[in-house]
Amino acid sequence: MTKLKKNIALSESGFIFDPATGDSYSVNSTGSKIFELLKEGLSKDQIIENLLNTFDSDKKQVTEDLDDFLIHLAQLKMIENAD
């Protein structure tokens, strides 16, 4: 289960603020969408399903891109654990 760190704030414009560290980042609309789904507590498979319904892409590509994104979030210590 991939879980976002507590209290991470995401604005509509894709600005992310970690109130515990003061770090801030910007993400594009796809990143923003993934963040929202993570905040809703969806599993990785559910997020892939959701992205496939939203974007015109194949499952392999979406899975790879999501993995990359989650690794990046883990490096930035924004997720507590990963699938």
Add this chain to the structure above:
Amino acid sequence: MQTRQLKIGITGLNAIDSPGPGVSVIRCLKEAGDLNIKIIGLAYETLEPGIYLHNLVDKSYQIPYPSAGTDQVFKRLSFIQAKEQMDMIIPNFDAELWNIIKLSPKLNEIGINTFMPSINQLDAINKLNLEDFANENDLPSPVTKMFSSVPELEKFGKEADYPLVVKGKFYEAYIVYNSTQLVYYYNKLNAKWGLPVITQEFIDGSEIVIAGLGDGKGNLMGAVPLRKLYITDKGKGWAGVVINDQQYIDLAEKINKVLLWKGGFEIELKRTEDGEIYLLEINPRFPAWIYTTAAAGQNLPVAMVKLAIGMKQEPFTSYETGKMFIRYSWDHITDISEFQKISTLGEL
């Protein structure tokens, strides 16, 4: 609501690129809803910007440098007190704290309150003793050394691991990458702040600072942690954001309790990428960014004034995360007649 009138003397009005906290403290005091506070500026230099800001400072006086000794300082403050009847003095300049603490009983006799730690408490967190304090209280801190001679420093510099941080006794810090730079900044800091000059192991990470207020009985009246976002070449935060992490409040609680700190303070920390927290400094006064605490819901200077004059003050229990400060420079326009007044009469 009844508004109580107060007159408070404030130092540290050097709102320059390495600013004293005075102007920021005044901004806080001007927002005390139930107190009407008149500000008496106490300046060492005739060009301290704060004394020209008449919207913040009602009247200013020049005072002697701390090096003139307690007798001279008391003489001048007594003169000012006879004219102004100040209720309290808030010193904001590290180098003057020793004098003002020593003078506190005499100041109290002439009607001036202070809200400050004891000399022993001040010594415990002195840059020269901080590593011992940290070790005694299981707080990780960088390896610190003190130097009072160039040969001794050069010997150390040949074998040291770089980068290193070189710090003045009271203010300023520089990162050095070799022994040449080490000796250069040693001489520069010695000339400005005297000996010893301090070297500290360089800890890579984010700078976190906590502004707080202790009541002298072990109660933390308030504390606001802030992450510095932009740091100048003098090591001063030029922008910062209020953050929310309980470990910083717990740390402020712990330090305040151990010291039974009385007054404002600032804890300087480094957080490494691995999340380790190192104690770098404890400053025995409010920081220059203290107005941000008021903006975030904890007006710590006003709380301190209330404690000093015996008004009721409950501890703050929350603050608003995400409040930011961004410092800016501003050319304040005045007239030579103003400069003339402070230069010749010592008053403005």
